Amino acid sequence: MRGSIAIFLCLVAVGCTSNEEEFDTGFLDDTGDTDDTGELEECEVNVVAFDYGDQAAWVNGNPDCGGSSQSPIDLQPETNFFEGETPVLAFAYTTSALHVINNGHSIEYEIDDASNTLTVDGTDYALLQFHFHSPSEHTVDGQNAAMEMHLVHKSQSDALAVVSILIFPGEAEQPWIASASWDEIPAQAGECLEDEETVLDMDDLINGQLGGGTKDVVHYNGSLTTPPCSEDVEWFILGEYMLLSSEQIATFSDIYSGNNREVQALNDRTIFYDESYGN
Ligand SMILES: [Zn+2]
Numbered sequence: 001m002r003g004s005i006a007i008f009l010c011l012v013a014v015g016c017t018s019n020e021e022e023f024d025t026g027f028l029d030d031t032g033d034t035d036d037t038g039e040l041e042e043c044e045v046n047v048v049a050f051d052y053g054d055q056a057a058w059v060n061g062n063p064d065c066g067g068s069s070q071s072p073i074d075l076q077p078e079t080n081f082f083e084g085e086t087p088v089l090a091f092a093y094t095t096s097a098l099h100v101i102n103n104g105h106s107i108e109y110e111i112d113d114a115s116n117t118l119t120v121d122g123t124d125y126a127l128l129q130f131h132f133h134s135p136s137e138h139t140v141d142g143q144n145a146a147m148e149m150h151l152v153h154k155s156q157s158d159a160l161a162v163v164s165i166l167i168f169p170g171e172a173e174q175p176w177i178a179s180a181s182w183d184e185i186p187a188q189a190g191e192c193l194e195d196e197e198t199v200l201d202m203d204d205l206i207n208g209q210l211g212g213g214t215k216d217v218v219h220y221n222g223s224l225t226t227p228p229c230s231e232d233v234e235w236f237i238l239g240e241y242m243l244l245s246s247e248q249i250a251t252f253s254d255i256y257s258g259n260n261r262e263v264q265a266l267n268d269r270t271i272f273y274d275e276s277y278g279n
Helices: 005-012 052-059 202-209 246-253
Strands: 081-083 089-092 095-102 107-111 117-120 123-133 147-155 160-170 198-201 218-222 233-237 241-245 271-273
Touching (some): 095 202, 117 160, 147 246
Parallel strands (some): 160 233
Antiparallel strands (some): 117 123, 123 147
16 A cells, blocks of 8 residues: 555656645644534635636735745656755654545645644644645656645644655555545535544554655655745655555545646755655
8 A cells, every 4th residue: 555755756757667735823722623522623614716727827916826935846856856864754643533624626634633743853743634636736757646645734833844645546445545534525615524523543644554654755845835825834745655546536536636736946945855764
């Protein structure tokens, strides 16, 4: 159910045989948004649609979208990777209750508390939500993956860290995605999955399906890939990727296809890549 970036690079290489995010600054407070019983609060969906067919217009009203440190970008391991130490990622994920919503531009899984933590070089970030793009937003040597998953985290000081997992077609059903009420994701904008007790083992995603998720991490500084395109995002693209069955990919792409921003100019940024990290 997992692979490495080496295999990924092989998959996209010619002749080989063998890509916010949306966040609400009031989403987390010190006490979290769960009540004393631990039950999820009522699901509310704020529908926002973006015109992926006219992305050049996003800068109108969103000046950051025209900035010089935008995301996504094209990863070119042979030419634009800088080998060196990348920040140490420490995932402390747990089992969480989530709302599954259709927000008008993706399917988003929202977590109402701060129980899932990512620590980057000593700074704690709480997982707010994760969502998907089809095809991927980040590309490798110009090639899109079938899909891309974005796990959006925020620190106490409102810094954002997004962890990206690229998704490719595989033979078998991916069990973690299957466990995420994937067959029931809401097709209509504004809908929330009625099952308000979608409980997901987030630790299994990282430490089960992705083998710890900390090998071959690619890191660069970028932006939200949707308006307002704020340039305050630390990006971490995991070398481990997920294989979803073609049916599982179709489940999402039948609802959203083409919700990927075009790659942006790297400009003077550095893409850090630590091949040995985690080994
Ligand atoms: Zn995203």
